Amino acid sequence: MRTQLFVGTKKGAFLYSSDSARESWKMEGPLFPGWSVSAVARDGAGGFVAATSSDIYGPCIQRSPNLREWKIAEKSPKYSEKSGFKFKQVWTFAALGNSLLAGVDEAGVFRSDDHGETWSELKGLSSHETRSAWFPGFGGLCAHHLITDGKDKIWCGISAVGVLGSKDAGKSWVSLNQGVPVLIKDENFKGIGTCVHAIQRDPENSQRIWRQDHVGMFRSEDGGESWESIQEGLPSTFGFPLVVDKSTRTLFCCPLDSDEKRYPPNGELRIYRSTNGGDSWKKLSCGLPSSSYHAVLRQAMAVDNLSGEVQKGGVYFGNAAGEVYASNDLGDHWQRLQGSLPRVLFVEAFVS
Amino acid sequence: MSTPIPCTIELPGMITVLLGIRSVEVTASTLAGALQAAYEKEPALRQLLMDESGSFREHVLCYHRTAQGAASTRWMATLNVPLTLGDSILIMQAVSGG
Numbered sequence: 212m213r214t215q216l217f218v219g220t221k222k223g224a225f226l227y228s229s230d231s232a233r234e235s236w237k238m239e240g241p242l243f244p245g246w247s248v249s250a251v252a253r254d255g256a257g258g259f260v261a262a263t264s265s266d267i268y269g270p271c272i273q274r275s276p277n278l279r280e281w282k283i284a285e286k287s288p289k290y291s292e293k294s295g296f297k298f299k300q301v302w303t304f305a306a307l308g309n310s311l312l313a314g315v316d317e318a319g320v321f322r323s324d325d326h327g328e329t330w331s332e333l334k335g336l337s338s339h340e341t342r343s344a345w346f347p348g349f350g351g352l353c354a355h356h357l358i359t360d361g362k363d364k365i366w367c368g369i370s371a372v373g374v375l376g377s378k379d380a381g382k383s384w385v386s387l388n389q390g391v392p393v394l395i396k397d398e399n400f401k402g403i404g405t406c407v408h409a410i411q412r413d414p415e416n417s418q419r420i421w422r423q424d425h426v427g428m429f430r431s432e433d434g435g436e437s438w439e440s441i442q443e444g445l446p447s448t449f450g451f452p453l454v455v456d457k458s459t460r461t462l463f464c465c466p467l468d469s470d471e472k473r474y475p476p477n478g479e480l481r482i483y484r485s486t487n488g489g490d491s492w493k494k495l496s497c498g499l500p501s502s503s504y505h506a507v508l509r510q511a512m513a514v515d516n517l518s519g520e521v522q523k524g525g526v527y528f529g530n531a532a533g534e535v536y537a538s539n540d541l542g543d544h545w546q547r548l549q550g551s552l553p554r555v556l557f558v559e560a561f562v563s
Numbered sequence: 564m565s566t567p568i569p570c571t572i573e574l575p576g577m578i579t580v581l582l583g584i585r586s587v588e589v590t591a592s593t594l595a596g597a598l599q600a601a602y603e604k605e606p607a608l609r610q611l612l613m614d615e616s617g618s619f620r621e622h623v624l625c626y627h628r629t630a631q632g633a634a635s636t637r638w639m640a641t642l643n644v645p646l647t648l649g650d651s652i653l654i655m656q657a658v659s660g661g
Contacts, residue, residue, distance in 0.1 A: 246577065246580065265577060267577065267656040267658070268577060268623070271611065273581075283582065283607040285607055286610070289615065292616055292617075297614075
């Protein structure tokens with residue numbers, strides 16, 4: 212098995228292809244030179260979708276059969292002019308049955324039933340009763356994480372609102388933030404004003420959800436109805452990426468010093484790993500640099516889920532300095548891949 | 564109604580990156596008609612140049628180039644401006660500073 216890493220940056224995307232041991236990597240790119248590339252995913256029909264945007268020409272969706280040749284989709288997500296909302300960027304894609312979902316800034320979710328060519332708004336979310344009280348975080352008012360049970364349930368992470376969940380494929384939504392400290396209190400609405408940074412679900416149990424929040428790491432055992440802190444063992448409460456290796460249910464995160472500094476604590480770029488669902492965390496440092504003062508952004512970490520009898524899963528991340536790191540043994544050892552890229556916005560791993 | 568004439572719409576480099584073309588050739592009798600014909604020929608071009616309200620995006624510039632010079636659509640009351648043989652349209656991005 213080989214892994215392809217698709218690395219989206221502020222000025223194009225780069226494709227890294229591994230050998231079968233995932234020790235040697237070949238870099239290609241940039242794809243979409245000059246364009247900000249913010250998300251990529253399988254399209255459910257053997258191809259791929261990606262999200263590009265420009266400060267001048269706005270956001271658009273791209274489609275590809277092979278990650279190398281891309282064609283712009285004719286119709287990207289679009290809010291009605293009457294709504295007053297603007298579509299600024301896609302933050303994430305997720306599969307829901309045969310459909311594809313896109314979480315976007317300004318916060319909302321769009322659905323495609325033709326593998327990314329055309330999109331329609333899930334109006335139940337953007338017309339939610341609390342919508343008037345949603346305020347943007349530092350990264351914008353963005354729906355940045357979507358997880359699903361593959362059928363009807365969707366969990367959506369929005370900064371700085373919190374997690375909203377739907378049990379009817381996106382028609383109606385409820386806030387799911389009980390137990391997480393509120394950062395922006397609202398006079399009229401309870402249950403929002405938290406600042407979720409990332410969410411992931413247990414691959415074997417959709418009732419168990421993990422959450423990297425602005426104020427710490429949390430876990431829910433009841434589908435997001437309530438949350439408990441699993442912060443113990445992490446060096447700070449602040450951080451962005453959170454990923455789970457599906458083959459071993461291992462968690463990885465990258466704490467940052469604080470919301471004010473936003474760099475690795477003491478300049479030591481370290482990944483933290485939990486093999487027991489967040490009950491405890493182990494610091495991983497072999498091959499990672501000290502004196503590193505660049506953040507790892509929200510979507511800039513990925514896993515390839517290749518753990519098995521003869522090999523361990525791969526873990527990958529990029530940082531704001533344009534450095535890309537890879538581990539082929541669930542984080543025990545790391546190597547920096549070739550290239551000094553623009554600011555890395557996301558990393559995604561595909562196995563072939 | 565004047566006779567439709569051929570007109571070239573030159574595209575900026577960032578759009579060439581996505582669409583793989585440097586220009587669009589259309590036949591139209593007005594500036595508005597030329598742009599509409601370009602959107603029909605290259606449907607993705609509309610979302611790249613226009614915002615939700617159907618206006619040019621804030622930092623997109625469109626020039627009507629004639630034998631007399633180039634005029635920005637930003638200062639035109641209407642895009643229903645007749646085209647003359649030899650006219651072309653130039654799309655640019657408004658980027659300044661450094």
